[in-house]
Amino acid sequence: MSKKHPIIAVTGSSGAGTSSVKVAFEHMFHRQGINAAVIEGDSYHRYNRVEMKAAMELAGGEDRPHFSHFGDDANLFKELQDTYRQYGEDGTGKWRLYLHNQEEAELYSDLKLEPGQFTPWQDLKTGTDLMFYEGLHGCVVNERVDMAQFVDLKIGVVPVINLEWIQKIHRDTSTRGYSEDAVMDTILRRMHDYVHFIIPQFQHTDINFQRVPVVDTSDPIIARDIPTPDESLVVIRFKDPAQFNVDFPYLLQMLDGSWMSRRNSIVVTGGKMGLAMELILTPILQDIMEKRSKLMKPQAV
Amino acid sequence: MSKKHPIIAVTGSSGANRQTVRETFEILCTRQKLLAAYVQGDGFHRYDRADMKKAIADAAAEKNTCFSHFSPDANMFEEQEKLYQSYGDTGHGQRRFYLHNRADAEPFKDLYLQPGEFSPWEDIPDGTDMLVYEGLHGWISADGANLAPHVDLKIGMVPIINLEWIQKINRDTGMRGYSEEAVVDTILRRMPDYVRYIVPQFGKSDINFQRVPVVDTSDPIIANDVPTIDESVVVVRFRKPSDFDVDFPQLLKKLEGSRMSRRNTIVVPGGKLSLAMQLTLTPIINRMMDAKAAA
Numbered sequence: 001m002s003k004k005h006p007i008i009a010v011t012g013s014s015g016a017g018t019s020s021v022k023v024a025f026e027h028m029f030h031r032q033g034i035n036a037a038v039i040e041g042d043s044y045h046r047y048n049r050v051e052m053k054a055a056m057e058l059a060g061g062e063d064r065p066h067f068s069h070f071g072d073d074a075n076l077f078k079e080l081q082d083t084y085r086q087y088g089e090d091g092t093g094k095w096r097l098y099l100h101n102q103e104e105a106e107l108y109s110d111l112k113l114e115p116g117q118f119t120p121w122q123d124l125k126t127g128t129d130l131m132f133y134e135g136l137h138g139c140v141v142n143e144r145v146d147m148a149q150f151v152d153l154k155i156g157v158v159p160v161i162n163l164e165w166i167q168k169i170h171r172d173t174s175t176r177g178y179s180e181d182a183v184m185d186t187i188l189r190r191m192h193d194y195v196h197f198i199i200p201q202f203q204h205t206d207i208n209f210q211r212v213p214v215v216d217t218s219d220p221i222i223a224r225d226i227p228t229p230d231e232s233l234v235v236i237r238f239k240d241p242a243q244f245n246v247d248f249p250y251l252l253q254m255l256d257g258s259w260m261s262r263r264n265s266i267v268v269t270g271g272k273m274g275l276a277m278e279l280i281l282t283p284i285l286q287d288i289m290e291k292r293s294k295l296m297k298p299q300a301v
Numbered sequence: 302m303s304k305k306h307p308i309i310a311v312t313g314s315s316g317a318n319r320q321t322v323r324e325t326f327e328i329l330c331t332r333q334k335l336l337a338a339y340v341q342g343d344g345f346h347r348y349d350r351a352d353m354k355k356a357i358a359d360a361a362a363e364k365n366t367c368f369s370h371f372s373p374d375a376n377m378f379e380e381q382e383k384l385y386q387s388y389g390d391t392g393h394g395q396r397r398f399y400l401h402n403r404a405d406a407e408p409f410k411d412l413y414l415q416p417g418e419f420s421p422w423e424d425i426p427d428g429t430d431m432l433v434y435e436g437l438h439g440w441i442s443a444d445g446a447n448l449a450p451h452v453d454l455k456i457g458m459v460p461i462i463n464l465e466w467i468q469k470i471n472r473d474t475g476m477r478g479y480s481e482e483a484v485v486d487t488i489l490r491r492m493p494d495y496v497r498y499i500v501p502q503f504g505k506s507d508i509n510f511q512r513v514p515v516v517d518t519s520d521p522i523i524a525n526d527v528p529t530i531d532e533s534v535v536v537v538r539f540r541k542p543s544d545f546d547v548d549f550p551q552l553l554k555k556l557e558g559s560r561m562s563r564r565n566t567i568v569v570p571g572g573k574l575s576l577a578m579q580l581t582l583t584p585i586i587n588r589m590m591d592a593k594a595a596a
Contacts, residue, residue, distance in 0.1 A: 158519035161462040188493050195485060202519035210519050214568045216538035218459035218503035218511050231562050233534075237517035261515045261532050 001152050002088035003291045007131045009138030009147075011201050012157030017211055017273065021157050022134050024277040028285055029132075037128040039083065041135010042098035044076045045069065049116025070193035075137060077145045084150035087124070087131045094121045129292065139204045140197065148204040152288060156205035160212055165220035166227075206243070207280070210235040211270065232270035235261065236280065244284050254279055302453050303389035304596040307589050308432045310439030310448075312502050313458030314465060318512060318574065319435055322458055325578040326433055329586060338388070338429040342436015343399035345381045346370060350417030369487075371494035376438060378446035385451035388425065388432045395422045430590065440502055449505055454585060457506035464514050464528065466521035507544065508581065511536040512571065533571035536562070537581065545585050555580055 008025070012018045029036050047055050052074065059067030067073060087093045097119045099105040105115045113119065139148040148154060165187055172183040202208055211234055213227035238246050241264050251266055252258055255276055258268040268276045311322045323339075330337050348356050356375065360368035369375065384394040398420040400406040406416045414420065425432070439456075440449040449455070460468070466488055473484045503509055512535050514528035539547050542565050552567055553559050556577055559569040569577045 156519055160513075160518065184496060188496060191492055192489055195489060199520050202517075205519075208517050208519050210517055212461075212513055212515060214513060214534060214536055214562045215566055216503075216509050216511055216536055217461065218457055218506075218509050218538075219500050233515060235515055235517055237519075265516050267515045 001150065003152075004295045005088050005091040005130070006152040006288050006292060007084055007088060007133065007150060008153045008155070008288075009133040009151045010155045010157060011136065011138035011205065013136060013159070013198065017159070017209060018134055018157045020274055021155060021209065021277060024274055024281060025132060025285075027278065028282055032285065032289065034129045034285075034289065035127065036130055036132045037087070037093070037095070037124045038132045038134070039095050040098065041133065041137055042100070043096045043118065044080045044135070044137070045098060046074050046076055048098075048118055065189060066192040068190040068193050070136065070190050070197050072140075072142075072144070072197060077137065077140055077147070080133075080137065081145045081147050081150065084131070084133075084147060088150050091128065092126070093124045093131075095124050096121045129289065136198060137201070139201045141200070141204055142197075148201075153284060154205040154207075156202045156208040156210075158202055158208060158210050160210065160217075162213070162217035162220045166217060169220060170226055206239050208235075208237045209273070209277070210237070211273070227270075229270035229273060234268050234270055234273045234276065235265060236268065236276060237262070237265040239264070244287075246280070251276070251279060302450065304592045306389050306392040306432070307453040307593060308385055308389060308434065308451055309454040309456065310434040310452045311456045311458060312437065312439035312499075312506070314437060314460075314499065318460075318510070319458050321575055322456065322510075322578065323435060325575055325582065329579065329583060330430075333583075333586065333590070335430045335586070335590065336426075336428060337431050337433045338396075338425045340384065340396045340425075340432060340434045340436075341398060342381075342434065342438055343401075344397040344419065345377045345436070345438070346399060346419075347375050347377050349399075349419055366490055367493045369491040369494055371437065371491055371498050373441075373444035373446075373498065378438065378441055378444055378448065381434075381438070382446050382448055382451070385432075385448060389451055392425075392429065393427075394425050394432075396425055397422045430593065431586075437499060438502070440505060441498060442501075443498055453589065455502075455506045455508075456582075457503045457509040457511075459503050459509055459511045461511065461513055461518075463518035463521045464512060464533075467518060468527055470521065471527050505540075507540055509536075509538045509540075510574070510578065511538070512574070530571040530574065535569050535571055535574045535577060536566060537569060537577060538563075538566045540565070545588075547581070552577075552580060 010018055010021045028034070045052070055074070056067055059065070069075070083093045083095070097104070099108065099113055099115050099117055099119065101115050105113055105117070108119055111119070139151055139154045141148050168187060169180060169183050172178045173180055211232050213232045215227050215231045217227070238244060241248070248260060248266060252260070255268045255272050258266055258272070261267050311319060313319050326337060329335070346353070353375065357368050360366070384396065387394040398405065400409065400414060400416050400418055400420060402416050406414055406418070409420055412421070438448070440452045442449060469488060470481060470484050473479045474481055512533050514533045516528045516532045518528070539545060542549070549561060549567060553561070556569045556573050559567055559573070562568050
């Protein structure tokens with residue numbers, strides 16, 4: 001934790017709504033004039049696309065069938081933790097980018113980089129107000145690393161598993177041309193690491209946003225349409241509401257159709273997810289920035 | 302399908318509110334003066350508790366780590382099909398029970414049967430109006446068996462997976478004294494067969510009841526309290542509403558706090574599950590009985 005150089009981590013699988021959280025934060029950063037050092041989880045994959053393929057074949061041959069992007073073998077947990085620590089100490093650090101597609105690679109054409117490769121590590125720009133992480137492994141805690149201790153605001157964005165399956169099946173069959181069986185095999189292969197590395201993070205997060213569909217998802221393989229926001233509810237749970245002075249009556253009033261389901265949980269309709277995020281996160285972010293500016297002032301004088 | 306001797310199957314894993322369905326049928330039958338022959342899926346397990354343990358160990362020795370009660374090899378679908386066939390034809394057939402615990406075993410103490418064993422096969426009583434199956438494989442299609450064509454009404458009771466895990470972890474660590482790690486291993490071990498054999502059945506159900514928790518279940522392993530029924534909503538989906546003349550406006554009126562989420566789907570507050578079942582199933586069963594009388 002660092003009041004001077006705070007770190008916000010949004011943890012969750014892509015498609016779970018991490019991008020909505022990212023958009024909500026971008027709005028708030030823009031509105032409050034915050035200069036953020038944004039890092040992506042993919043940058044901390046251990047292997048580029050070609051290497052990953054080879055590593056996967058090797059793992060298959062060695063009877064390690066669970067090897068996947070979810071697990072620790074395929075990621076640089078230690079390096080991410082070091083990035084957090086370093087940034088928390090003095091606001092510096094290194095970053096790189098994973099180039100997902102041609103468009104992203106285009107920007108690095110002078111380095112002759114291809115999609116599926118990483119950019120070289122480089123220094124973070126100086127003078128940022130906070131660090132913002134978005135990815136799969138924002139607060140891993142296990143025998144080897146403890147990222148959670150360095151993160152000032154930990155947000156979990158988590159779909160129920162049926163929904164996650166629908167989304168993956170939909171994406172991989174329609175846009176990537178895989179067969180349903182092949183996608184299901186991948187899902188099952190990754191399940192082990194999903195349960196052991198992704199899920200346990202959600203007990204360390206300060207706020208969880210969980211999208212819950214209210215349409216039938218009993219057979220994720222045949223539920224062809226991804227539930228729309230209007231066909232879902234969002235469960236928002238605060239680990240410790242007192243820590244953030246959460247004003248539930250205010251939230252209930254502002255978010256039409258919302259209700260409390262537990263003393264620390266509020267349910268909002270799916271379409272209100274973005275609004276809920278901004279209502280909840282704005283005061284928290286302001287608080288973080290106030291604490292920081294109090295500490296930074298003496299330096300400025 | 303049999304107009305004269307209809308078969309109703311309820312498929313879902315234990316804990317998925319199958320109990321509520323059973324109670325609903327009992328209420329319904331009492332009220333309509335109907336007699337149902339209840340059949341438990343567990344009775345068609347191939348192995349008793351001791352043999353199953355051995356079978357799992359044998360499978361593991363042969364590198365088959367997925368073997369579980371979900372798998373076709375652990376069940377006698379051929380016997381189940383025989384029952385469906387003969388009940389549909391004649392209203393008769395054979396069933397047996399798996400004795401889960403001491404209370405189940407008590408009535409069979411003269412036969413020296415222990416918990417974890419099966420009762421002897423017995424004839425289904427005479428003069429029943431319908432057969433109600435309740436278990437994991439109500440209309441399984443695998444391993445040469447194809448049960449769906451025999452079933453007149455297919456009801457899926459399906460929790461979302463996070464909830465199912467919470468329930469299993471809670472039950473197995475609490476009542477049965479297993480470690481969390483061991484239960485998670487079991488869940489993962491059974492996953493492939495769950496996906497291969499249980500899940501596809503829900504694609505064929507006539508009606509699915511899916512319980513959806515509205516509390517945080519993001520880490521099912523630490524979510525210690527199973528969400529209560531009031532902390533859930535229930536999604537009720539009719540595969541083809543016109544098949545059953547479903548009267549949605551009526552349902553919406555009678556089920557306070559309910560709403561439509563898709564053209565064939567209604568969402569009701571969790572506490573209304575039993576009422577929703579009675580309201581949806583009563584007219585269907587009535588029509589079934591009318592057809593039976595006419596046949």
